[in-house]
Amino acid sequence: MNDLSLFKQFAPQTPKKFEEGNNAVIYTRVSSADQEDNTSLGSQKRYCEMYASKRGLSVVGYFGGTYESAKTDDRKEFNRMLTFVKRSKNVSYVIVYSYERFSRSGINGASIADELLKKYGVITLATTQELDPTTPSGSFQQKILFLFGQMDNELRRDKVVTAMKELLMKGYWVWAPPRGYKDLNKGKATERKLVVDEEGKLLKKAFEWKAYEELSNAEIVRRMKKIGVKLSEKHINNLFTNPFYCGLITSKLIPGEVIQGMHESLVTKELFLTVNNIKQEKRVHGFIYKHENENLPLKIFTKCDKCGNTMTGYLVKKKSLYYYKCNTKGCGSNRSAKVMHELFRDLLKNFQIGQEEMVLIRVQLEEQMAGFFKSATEEIKTLKSRLREIERKMETMDERFVIGEIHRDLYERFRPKYEKEHFEIEQELSKTGSYSSNLKKVIDFAVRICLNPLELWDNSDLYGKRIFQKLLFPEGIVYNREKDQYRTTRINGFFSLIPEISRDLNGHKKRDSVIFNKIPNWVGPPGLELVF
Numbered sequence: 224m225n226d227l228s229l230f231k232q233f234a235p236q237t238p239k240k241f242e243e244g245n246n247a248v249i250y251t252r253v254s255s256a257d258q259e260d261n262t263s264l265g266s267q268k269r270y271c272e273m274y275a276s277k278r279g280l281s282v283v284g285y286f287g288g289t290y291e292s293a294k295t296d297d298r299k300e301f302n303r304m305l306t307f308v309k310r311s312k313n314v315s316y317v318i319v320y321s322y323e324r325f326s327r328s329g330i331n332g333a334s335i336a337d338e339l340l341k342k343y344g345v346i347t348l349a350t351t352q353e354l355d356p357t358t359p360s361g362s363f364q365q366k367i368l369f370l371f372g373q374m375d376n377e378l379r380r381d382k383v384v385t386a387m388k389e390l391l392m393k394g395y396w397v398w399a400p401p402r403g404y405k406d407l408n409k410g411k412a413t414e415r416k417l418v419v420d421e422e423g424k425l426l427k428k429a430f431e432w433k434a435y436e437e438l439s440n441a442e443i444v445r446r447m448k449k450i451g452v453k454l455s456e457k458h459i460n461n462l463f464t465n466p467f468y469c470g471l472i473t474s475k476l477i478p479g480e481v482i483q484g485m486h487e488s489l490v491t492k493e494l495f496l497t498v499n500n501i502k503q504e505k506r507v508h509g510f511i512y513k514h515e516n517e518n519l520p521l522k523i524f525t526k527c528d529k530c531g532n533t534m535t536g537y538l539v540k541k542k543s544l545y546y547y548k549c550n551t552k553g554c555g556s557n558r559s560a561k562v563m564h565e566l567f568r569d570l571l572k573n574f575q576i577g578q579e580e581m582v583l584i585r586v587q588l589e590e591q592m593a594g595f596f597k598s599a600t601e602e603i604k605t606l607k608s609r610l611r612e613i614e615r616k617m618e619t620m621d622e623r624f625v626i627g628e629i630h631r632d633l634y635e636r637f638r639p640k641y642e643k644e645h646f647e648i649e650q651e652l653s654k655t656g657s658y659s660s661n662l663k664k665v666i667d668f669a670v671r672i673c674l675n676p677l678e679l680w681d682n683s684d685l686y687g688k689r690i691f692q693k694l695l696f697p698e699g700i701v702y703n704r705e706k707d708q709y710r711t712t713r714i715n716g717f718f719s720l721i722p723e724i725s726r727d728l729n730g731h732k733k734r735d736s737v738i739f740n741k742i743p744n745w746v747g748p749p750g751l752e753l754v755f
Contacts, residue, residue: 248284248286249284249318250317250325251271251320252287271320273350275318280318287304288300308345317345317347318350322368326369333369336365336369340356384476388476395412396417401467404486404487404489417485422452426468428450429454430490430495436550440459443459466495468489468495469489521560521700525701526699528710529704534702546559546560547559556704558702558704566708571680574718575673587720589666592666610652620634669717672691
């Protein structure tokens with residue numbers, strides 16, 4: 224065959240040439256909040272508009288207009304501009320005052336500009352640095368300018384970091400004061416006066432509760448909420464491990480160094496060390512208190528039924544016996560650790576099942592859980608539908624704002640509401656989705672644990688015992704001294720059905736059919752007084 228025209232469809236095609244349009248967007252920014260209100264933003268915008276007018280370009284969107292550090296390209300307004308440009312089919316230019324306004328992240332900024340050009344046909348232009356990025360020489364010059372911007376950033380950062388290190392070594396805190404403090408003399412670092420504020424006086428109670436009552440972080444969070452201070456368990460942990468609160472300064476800028484600070488202390492150094500378990504023991508009236516002890520696995524996990532406080536433990540040296548006790552004055556809920564451990568083992572016996580029951584119990588659990596997760600699946604569909612609707616509204620609002628149909632005030636009032644709702648739905652989806660994942664594996668795990676829960680608890684170390692206890696009883700257990708027994712507020716749903724199913728199976732003669740639908744949902748085993 225001599226005619227080769229039929230084979231042209233298999234040959235590489237000529238790259239598509241850049242088709243120049245006349246639509247552009249303008250991006251302006253300053254580096255810090257201190258600069259936001261000065262003339263820089265207005266000047267940038269004016270020069271960019273003049274540049275666009277000179278080249279006969281039509282400005283279809285404005286972005287930035289605020290402070291955003293260009294050290295990284297994780298910037299809200301910058302990314303909003305990129306999203307708009309990539310989604311639009313008729314934008315040909317991004318106009319900035321200078322390339323350092325676009326990005327100071329060096330090669331990464333150059334890569335973004337390069338991607339806009341090659342993938343989306345959008346040219347990045349700077350009013351003060353005339354060049355043509357579509358040519359090899361212009362592209363090279365643009366990359367050099369981006370790299371110079373990064374180098375300038377690094378040099379300035381080195382100077383700032385050096386000055387910050389010197390101030391830290393002298394005991395001056397160089398950042399915003401932590402929660403619980405206020406600055407009475409805002410100004411230069413050496414003129415600041417950081418003192419404990421009213422909230423700080425309440426935060427001090429958290430240290431005292433942890434040190435003197437050995438409360439769990441969750442209990443401290445609840446108490447703090449009652450006195451008007453909202454904290455999460457993560458915040459409490461950060462509070463307890465920050466030496467700033469005992470008058471010291473530590474920082475990643477001065478690794479390995481501990482400096483006496485010039486600020487007021489919230490707590491004493493002794494109290495701070497006690498909270499962080501650095502003092503391994505303290506002796507009071509012949510007792511030895513230990514924060515971690517293999518002989519006291521139910522400590523903190525168990526609450527006193529009389530007053531609601533968590534129970535701690537101690538060793539009576541003369542008797543070499545361990546005891547659990549409630550620290551509330553006048554409560555008197557003391558009990559031998561040996562007795563309380565035996566009571567807990569009796570409680571675990573309720574969950575013991577036989578090997579021959581495994582298959583039937585597993586099948587029944589799957590049936591029960593399938594009914595529960597049916598409604599959860601429907602909820603997931605509803606949530607996903609709501610999420611898509613919110614995303615559509617957010618995208619429409621972005622487009623209307625960019626083209627000037629809605630004012631910035633209206634945009635900034637409603638955009639955060641949509642973002643909050645979007646976040647809340649995503650959080651709910653993550654929770655609901657996790658319930659239904661690997662359901663059979665979780666059921667199999669629960670059933671296998673119940674083959675011998677006593678042996679599992681007896682043979683585990685302290686850490687293993689605590690994990691097992693929390694797995695079975697997420698909210699802990701409550702001890703009643705008068706009745707000498709435990710009760711619980713909640714049993715893990717994957718375990719709560721097992722004792723009931725087991726009793727039902729054992730109540731039938733061999734080969735008798737088991738009517739599963741008569742077994743109630745979500746019940747607790749006998750011997751446990753449920754509290755709602």
